[in-house]
Every structure is written in structure tokens, then in C-alpha cells.
Amino acid sequence: MGIINFQGEREDQKKKFNEPISVRDHMTTKLVTLKPDQSLIEVINLFMENKITGAPVVDVAGRLVGIISDSDCMKQISEGRYFNMPIANMRVADYMTKEVQTIDPDKTIFDAAAEFFKTHHRRFPVIEDGELIGQISRKDVMLAALKMSSQNWY
Incomplete structure (x- = not known):
């Protein structure tokens, strides 16, 4: 004798994935940008005023x-x-990282998470057609992950 199904017809267990997962959907577009000739004192002040770290x-x-x-x-x-050197005379151009790793806006937040894990960077500028259009941070990726339900992570 076979098993009788008393539950009726079951719904498909996989939900459709409709959450936005691209870097473009979660990056910051209102950026604080700096100029190479600014002093480190100005940079530190901007960091403190805007509560940013880079x-x-x-x-x-x-x-x-x-x-x-x-x-x-x-x-x-x-x-x-x-x-015994004051930082007031130090300029951004002399101390910035010039070889910047960037990320494409159409990459997924999972791609971004993998890059963060590999490089230990805290932020990536987002470049499209050679233009700076935003920045994504580790925090942005974690917030995006929180918005997704666990059923969507397959």
C-alpha cells in the first residue's frame, strides 16, 4: 500500500529571486571626494565631519x-x-594610494563581498565608462545581505 498525500498540492519551495543584488543598487552615490592638492588636515576634518573613513x-x-x-x-x-614634521604641510597627492582597485556597477554584491574578502579593502570606487559614479563599502554589502531572505541565497 502506497503513502497517501493528505497535504494536497505543494507550492514550489523556491521563491523567485527579485531582490536587487547589483553593486549599482546598493552603492553610495553622494560621495565626499578630495582633490590631490588638499592638505591632510583638511582630509581629517572632512572625515570627522562626514563620519567616513576614506x-x-x-x-x-x-x-x-x-x-x-x-x-x-x-x-x-x-x-x-x-x-617632528607637522601634517599641515602634507598634501593628499603624496600619501594617497594611486593604484586603486575599482568595481563595475553591474557586479553582484556577492562579487563585491568576495573582493572585499580577498583584498581586505573597506571600500571600492564604482567606475562606469571611465567615470566615478559611486562607491560601495563593506557596510553596504552587509546591509544588502540583510535585506535578502535566506531562501534567496541559492
């Missing part, structure tokens, strides 16, 4: 030329004290 550096045409973080500033504060 920012892209752009030229006069708005093209990405580098990135600077609170770690870069902290290093110069530490070394400045050791060598």
Missing part, C-alpha cells in the same frame, strides 16, 4: 586618480610625530 581623490575633470583612508592619515600622524 574617500576617492579626483582631478579637476572629476576622474579618479587615487584614494585616501584614515589609515593613510594615521600613518602620517604617527611618522610626523617621530620625525
Whole structure:
């Protein structure tokens, strides 16, 4: 004798995936950007005012030329004290990272998470057609993940 199904017809267990998962959907577009000729004092003030830990550096045409973080500033504060050099004279261009790893806006947040894990960076500028259009951080990826239900992670 076979088993009789008393539950009736079952719904498909897989839900349709309709959550936005691209970097474009979760990146920050209102960026604080810096210029290469700004002083580190200005950078530190901007970081504190905006409660951020890093920012892209752009030229006069708005093209990405580098990135600077609170770690870069902290290093110069530490070394400045050791060598008795004030940071007021230090310029962004001399201390920014010039080889910047960027991410494509059409990559998924999963791709971004993998890149964050591999590189240990805290943010990636988002570039489209050579233009800086946003930035995605580790926090942005985690917030995107929280918005997704666990049934969608397959």
C-alpha cells in the first residue's frame, strides 16, 4: 500500500529571486571626494565631519586618480610625530594610494563581498565608462545581505 498525500498540492519551495543584488543598487552615490592638492588636515576634518573613513581623490575633470583612508592619515600622524614634521604641510597627492582597485556597477554584491574578502579593502570606487559614479563599502554589502531572505541565497 502506497503513502497517501493528505497535504494536497505543494507550492514550489523556491521563491523567485527579485531582490536587487547589483553593486549599482546598493552603492553610495553622494560621495565626499578630495582633490590631490588638499592638505591632510583638511582630509581629517572632512572625515570627522562626514563620519567616513576614506574617500576617492579626483582631478579637476572629476576622474579618479587615487584614494585616501584614515589609515593613510594615521600613518602620517604617527611618522610626523617621530620625525617632528607637522601634517599641515602634507598634501593628499603624496600619501594617497594611486593604484586603486575599482568595481563595475553591474557586479553582484556577492562579487563585491568576495573582493572585499580577498583584498581586505573597506571600500571600492564604482567606475562606469571611465567615470566615478559611486562607491560601495563593506557596510553596504552587509546591509544588502540583510535585506535578502535566506531562501534567496541559492
